[in-house]
Amino acid sequence: MDLHKLSLNQQLNGLKEGDFTSTELTSHYLDRISKLDKELNSFITVTEDQALLQAEAADKRYKEKSNLALDGLPIAHKDIFCTKGVLTTCGSKMLSNFEAPYSSTVYEKLDNEGMVMLGKTNMDEFAMGSSNETSYFGPVKNPWDTEYVPGGSSGGSASCVSAELAPVATATDTGGSIRQPASLCGLTGIKPTYGRVSRYGMIAFASSLDQGGVVARSAEDAALILEAMSGHDSKDSTSLKLDKPDLTKGLDDSIKGMKIGLPKEFFAQEMPAYIEKSIEEAIEVYKSLGAEVVEVSLSNINLSLPIYYIIAPAECSANLSRYDGVRYGYRCENPKDIEDLYMRTREEGFGKEVKRRILIGTYALSAGYYDAYYLKAQKCRQLVANDFSEAFKSVDVILSPTTPGTSFKSGEKTDDPIEMYLQDIFTIPANLAGLPGLSVPCGEYEGLPLGMQLVGNSLEEAKLLQFAHSYQSNTDWHKKMPNI
Amino acid sequence: MALSDQELKEIAYLARINVNEESLTSLKKELEDILGLFEELNEADTSQISAMSHPLDLSQPTRKDEVTEENLREELLKNAPSVKSGLFLVPKVIDGDN
Numbered sequence: 001m002d003l004h005k006l007s008l009n010q011q012l013n014g015l016k017e018g019d020f021t022s023t024e025l026t027s028h029y030l031d032r033i034s035k036l037d038k039e040l041n042s043f044i045t046v047t048e049d050q051a052l053l054q055a056e057a058a059d060k061r062y063k064e065k066s067n068l069a070l071d072g073l074p075i076a077h078k079d080i081f082c083t084k085g086v087l088t089t090c091g092s093k094m095l096s097n098f099e100a101p102y103s104s105t106v107y108e109k110l111d112n113e114g115m116v117m118l119g120k121t122n123m124d125e126f127a128m129g130s131s132n133e134t135s136y137f138g139p140v141k142n143p144w145d146t147e148y149v150p151g152g153s154s155g156g157s158a159s160c161v162s163a164e165l166a167p168v169a170t171a172t173d174t175g176g177s178i179r180q181p182a183s184l185c186g187l188t189g190i191k192p193t194y195g196r197v198s199r200y201g202m203i204a205f206a207s208s209l210d211q212g213g214v215v216a217r218s219a220e221d222a223a224l225i226l227e228a229m230s231g232h233d234s235k236d237s238t239s240l241k242l243d244k245p246d247l248t249k250g251l252d253d254s255i256k257g258m259k260i261g262l263p264k265e266f267f268a269q270e271m272p273a274y275i276e277k278s279i280e281e282a283i284e285v286y287k288s289l290g291a292e293v294v295e296v297s298l299s300n301i302n303l304s305l306p307i308y309y310i311i312a313p314a315e316c317s318a319n320l321s322r323y324d325g326v327r328y329g330y331r332c333e334n335p336k337d338i339e340d341l342y343m344r345t346r347e348e349g350f351g352k353e354v355k356r357r358i359l360i361g362t363y364a365l366s367a368g369y370y371d372a373y374y375l376k377a378q379k380c381r382q383l384v385a386n387d388f389s390e391a392f393k394s395v396d397v398i399l400s401p402t403t404p405g406t407s408f409k410s411g412e413k414t415d416d417p418i419e420m421y422l423q424d425i426f427t428i429p430a431n432l433a434g435l436p437g438l439s440v441p442c443g444e445y446e447g448l449p450l451g452m453q454l455v456g457n458s459l460e461e462a463k464l465l466q467f468a469h470s471y472q473s474n475t476d477w478h479k480k481m482p483n484i
Numbered sequence: 485m486a487l488s489d490q491e492l493k494e495i496a497y498l499a500r501i502n503v504n505e506e507s508l509t510s511l512k513k514e515l516e517d518i519l520g521l522f523e524e525l526n527e528a529d530t531s532q533i534s535a536m537s538h539p540l541d542l543s544q545p546t547r548k549d550e551v552t553e554e555n556l557r558e559e560l561l562k563n564a565p566s567v568k569s570g571l572f573l574v575p576k577v578i579d580g581d582n
Contacts, residue, residue, distance in 0.1 A: 097563075098563055099562070099563065101556055101559040101560055101562070101563065102556075193539075193540075194538075194539045194540070195538075195539075195540060195542075208538070208539075234545075234547065237544060237545055238538065238542070240540065240542070241545075300528065302524070303524060303525060303528055305521065306521045306522045306523075306524045306525050307525065309518060309521055309522070310522060310525075317499060321499075321500075324500070325565060326564075326565070326572050326574055327560075327563070327564055327572055328560075328563035328564060328565075329563070329565075330565075331565035331566070335575050336575070337575050337576065338574055338575050338576075338577050339500075340575075341574060341575055342500040343497075343500055343501065343502040344502050346499070346500055346501045346502070347501055347502035347503070347504075350501070355501055356511070356514060356515070356518075358499050358501060359492075359495050359496060359499055359501065359511075359515060360515060360518055360519070362495050362498050362499040363495050363515070363519070366495065366498060373522060375535055376525050376526075376528075376530065377522075377525065378535035378536050378537075379528075379530035379533045379534070379535050379536075380525050380528050380530060380533075381535075381536045382530075382533050382534065382535065382536040383528060383530065383533060385536060385539060417514055417517070417518065418517055418518065418521065433539055434538075434539020434540060435539075458539070458540060
């Protein structure tokens with residue numbers, strides 16, 4: 001049986017019914033990883049022994065009828081989530097020898113539901129990148145065509161789920177790092193409201209924007225896992241004081257009479273004809289399901305990219321100051337004094353893009369520039385958030401493309417940082433406003449998938465997933481998988 | 485937005501990242517391009533807007549000052565590049581005659 005073709009709910013039912021065991025399911029995925037991942041490089045660490053032990057424990061619970069909610073389901077974790085006793089690198093040389101002394105809340109929550117960790121997925125270094133080419137552990141390939149990038153920074157998570165080396169994976173999103181790779185790999189990826197998922201033990205990049213989420217093969221799968229990851233955590237001071245939402249109950253509810261907003265500023269931009277066509281077709285599907293489509297205005301949305309490239313580097317320069325070669329991580333050889341230790345450790349331990357962003361952030365926060373850059377950006381960020389609040393007075397969700405195109409070839413954008421940054425032009429605004437956003441596959445061009453993005457009002461993940469699920473119940477784009 | 489070599493070196497020192505002379509020119513160009521993006525923000529009128537601190541405008545939570553975690557000293561030291569007598573070891577920090 002092709003166990004990897006089953007949805008998460010089908011796998012869960014199979015486990016409950018005793019059609020197969022978690023050990024069989026887990027071994028099936030481990031086999032696929034060992035066969036197929038050499039080329040894709042989507043995993044940094046495969047935790048085979050631990051996975052089989054977890055699977056065995058799940059099987060025992062099934063036998064004793066004491067099984068947990070997601071017992072025995074395999075999952076891959078982005079290597080940004082700390083996992084106790086397991087290498088946790090964040091895709092960096094700086095943490096290439098770091099075994100986390102504790103686990104992230106996300107890992108704990110899923111572990112507590114019985115999920116089996118297959119391994120830790122590759123990613124852009126410290127989640128900075130849109131092509132998964134900045135990883136110290138080598139680039140990740142897109143399973144749809146290995147000459148192409150999987151997107152980033154959660155490129156390993158997207159690549160391995162798309163190649164069905166794992167049924168689902170955790171991911172994180174600071175400016176599009178879940179939704180952009182989901183779009184480029186033909187997956188469903190959701191970033192929830194800021195504060196919905198705990199950031200405890202999730203290695204920080206830009207703390208006011210970072211948020212954990214999922215890449216999956218359908219909205220139904222994503223809902224199941226995101227629900228289990230969510231909920232208040234006293235270990236994260238920005239965690240929302242709310243119980244975990246019910247994300248699966250309303251999936252099949254009709255979207256009839258609900259309103260979709262199309263931001264005219266996005267659609268005024270020139271975009272490739274194939275994107276326009278796919279988006280128009282998706283809109284037609286929604287109309288046929290009874291949704292109303294109206295134009296909305298997000299008049300400050302064009303400020304999003306510069307706002308992001310001030311705030312994210314500023315916060316990253318502060319967050320990454322902890323990597324000093326003293327307490328953990330990489331240290332340069334033979335430092336001649338403490339200053340030399342800091343300067344060379346950071347020169348050698350960080351890759352090019354990370355250093356670039358630290359320098360930009362240091363500049364933006366330095367004396368004399370703080371007001372002009374960081375403060376100004378935080379004010380403009382409020383303008384963007386206000387635009388969304390205004391728009392959500394009249395619509396339920398906002399629809400746009402996820403990315404400005406399908407995937408691009410490895411190496412194509414590495415020499416031009418700004419060209420790479422433009423990958424996130426549609427996804428960044430949701431992070432600035434702290435809103436939930438998801439990407440679902442809605443088309444294909446020259447054999448490569450592309451996605452549409454839905455952004456919802458604060459805390460309305462359930463509605464977003466309902467919209468995504470109703471689309472997926474009437475289309476087949478999400479069922480297409482690469483031939484590998 | 486032009487950066488001088490001196491400015492770039494100062495920023496690199498503030499960030500404690502060694503930048504070698506050969507990469508100065510290309511790095512400067514990249515940073516200038518990125519800083520150039522920021523000029524768009526000057527056109528936005530923010531005179532009536534206060535800076536955003538949290539997207540959902542929460543206040544900072546506090547908790548009782550109670551011990552919630554055990555001592556992880558040994559665990560944490562395992563990841564240190566250099567340790568002596570339970571302490572992080574670094575090159576000499578304070579200069580002196582002896």
